[in-house]
Amino acid sequence: MRILKSLASAFLMYSRIPMPQVEWKEENRRYALCFFPLVGAVSGAIFLLWKYICGWLNIGALADGAVSALIPLLVTGGIHIDGFCDVTDAKASCADREGKLKIMSDPHIGSFAAMWLCAYLILQTAMLAEIKNLGTAVIVACGYVLSRAFSGLAAVTFKSAKKEGALQSFAKPAHKKVTVAVLLVFTAVSAAAMLRADLVSGGLALIGAAGTFIYYRISAYKKFGGITGDLAGWFLQICEMAVLILAVVGEKLTEAFL
Numbered sequence: 428m429r430i431l432k433s434l435a436s437a438f439l440m441y442s443r444i445p446m447p448q449v450e451w452k453e454e455n456r457r458y459a460l461c462f463f464p465l466v467g468a469v470s471g472a473i474f475l476l477w478k479y480i481c482g483w484l485n486i487g488a489l490a491d492g493a494v495s496a497l498i499p500l501l502v503t504g505g506i507h508i509d510g511f512c513d514v515t516d517a518k519a520s521c522a523d524r525e526g527k528l529k530i531m532s533d534p535h536i537g538s539f540a541a542m543w544l545c546a547y548l549i550l551q552t553a554m555l556a557e558i559k560n561l562g563t564a565v566i567v568a569c570g571y572v573l574s575r576a577f578s579g580l581a582a583v584t585f586k587s588a589k590k591e592g593a594l595q596s597f598a599k600p601a602h603k604k605v606t607v608a609v610l611l612v613f614t615a616v617s618a619a620a621m622l623r624a625d626l627v628s629g630g631l632a633l634i635g636a637a638g639t640f641i642y643y644r645i646s647a648y649k650k651f652g653g654i655t656g657d658l659a660g661w662f663l664q665i666c667e668m669a670v671l672i673l674a675v676v677g678e679k680l681t682e683a684f685l
Contacts, residue, residue: 433458434465440597441575442466443504453600460579460601461609464617467575470499471568478564492556496548499571499667510660511547512540517651524652528588531657547664554671562625563678566632569617569624570670573633574663576613577640581654581662583607585644588653595656628677635669 432455435446441463449455474495481491500508517527519539530537536544558564582598583606589595621629643662647654 429454430458434462436597437462438466440593441506442469442502444469444502456597456600457602458605458609459597460582460606463579464572464575464610464613466502467571467573470502471571473502474498474568474571475564478558478561488556489552492552492554495555496552507660507663508544510657511664512536512544513657514661515543516540517657524650527651528655531655547668551668551671554668554675557675558678560625560678563628563674565624566621566629566674567671569621570632570636570667570674572613573617573621573636573670574666576610576617577636577666578659578663579610580607580614581640581643582659586648586653588647588651588655588658593656594654594659625674625677625681627681628674631673631677632670635673636666639666639669 432449435449436456437459438444438446439449440459444466477494477498478491480486513531513533513536516533516537516539517530519537520527520530522530555567558567582594583601583603587595587598618629618633621632623629639662643654643658643665647658651658
């Protein structure tokens with residue numbers, strides 16, 4: 428029963444998928460981060476279904492890319508985009524570490540966040556519209572799982588910039604050994620699936636995901652003194668974009684040289 432409550436807690440927090448309401452207490456969140464990648468699996472499955480529908484109905488590339496970009500937003504309710512916006516504003520400021528953390532706690536977004544969010548969504552739509560091969564689509568779908576596995580690993584192993592917050596409400600009560608083990612399994616399985624789908628595109632996408640994970644730690648520690656829930660959302664969006672771009676690049680390189 429505790430496992431099911433942890434599953435429900437993860438989906439209630441990180442998605443808009445209907446779930447039974449569970450009491451907000453630590454024992455019900457003990458294994459919640461173990462199930463975080465499953466939210467990505469849902470996004471990935473819907474994305475692949477949409478790609479199939481586009482092929483079946485001969486839907487144009489622009490509509491294909493636009494709806495594909497909306498799928499993770501609709502599944503998650505925008506929780507990670509919110510973090511992306513908050514961190515973008517904080518990084519663009521000239522404030523010190525405490526000032527940056529204060530900016531991220533502001534519920535409003537500034538001009539830098541608005542501009543970069545538009546740029547992000549335009550680029551994401553364009554890249555998604557470029558996907559022609561099923562293997563590339565599978566890699567992008569697996570990227571939704573991998574980004575969340577990395578994010579969960581960071582939540583329980585990286586230093587926190589704040590003692591309280593949404594991220595800490597899941598990281599503190601987590602059974603760390605079990606959580607790390609489960610998330611490493613998700614990482615390995617999604618990585619293997621990406622390489623199986625296409626060695627070139629999958630390999631490039633994995634390099635991009637690993638690179639953003641390393642950059643996440645370095646940047647968070649240097650500029651914020653650790654990670655926060657907003658930084659976790661920012662990382663997830665950057666990681667998924669890196670996977671998408673490099674998967675498409677791999678597809679184009681394969682078409683050009685093979």
